[in-house]
Amino acid sequence: MDDDIRTTAEAIEGAALRRAGVVHVTDCGTTPEEEELPASVSKTPVEQKSPAEWAYERLILYIKNFEEKLDNDHEVAMGFTGGDAGIMRIEGLGFYAPDIITFYGSDPGGARTQQIQHVSQLNVLLRALPKHVDQPEPKRIGFRLVQDLENG
Template sequence: MNSFFNPVIDTSEIARRIESIKVDSPLQHMWADEQFHILKHYIQEFEQSLDDEHEVGILMTNFGQSVLMQVTEVTYENPVILVFKGFVNEREATLIQHINQLNFLLTTIKKESNRPKRQIGFTLNINEDK
């Protein structure tokens, strides 16, 4: 008669232990929310260096064209999308950008004299647990 040992394995205990392991993976830092916080730091630092007559603009170059955007809001959608809202040539505009394609120049735009200086709003994704 052939007998073998068949242990009883508590898979729920294994799953609980695996979930309790905290891993700081490099991939975690490649998500849009991490890139959002890095961009927020650089944009706010640049914004603070400006006088009262200038606002932050971003100069983007794609497909051989350059576009100057006056940014009013930045948000994100994990895992890989950043969203820039603002104005291009005095018209409302939204740029939806994959994080691997982020490449722009922070620059200054002279603010309109008849309104207060705008600051860029940074909106966290409310669906994220951050």
């Protein structure tokens, strides 16, 4: 135990400081663990967020960062882990407090797909899929999600 005396404000600020880290074997650019949290995410202390809301906000940052590294011919998709369910183009993301995360999208054949996941089972593999041939520009869900965070 240290002998430091902290004010209540300092204690609250210390508790709100983000804990994150990352190590890479090759340069892959800046990752969400290294970036500052957007003001919209850090305005509410983590202790006041449900596990679903906090997971949702961080997933948005990961998806946006992944999309920033894609070329104009690819879009973000997610692979399902632990099963044979395949992959889904991410077209939407939501949470239902206190503990549910929902992914909305479509499979490579275009069928509507939704995954509902408890935060304790959250396991997401982001993949790059070629955009549809008849689509002039790739869809970027990460940028929309961040806009929603900032406007929320």
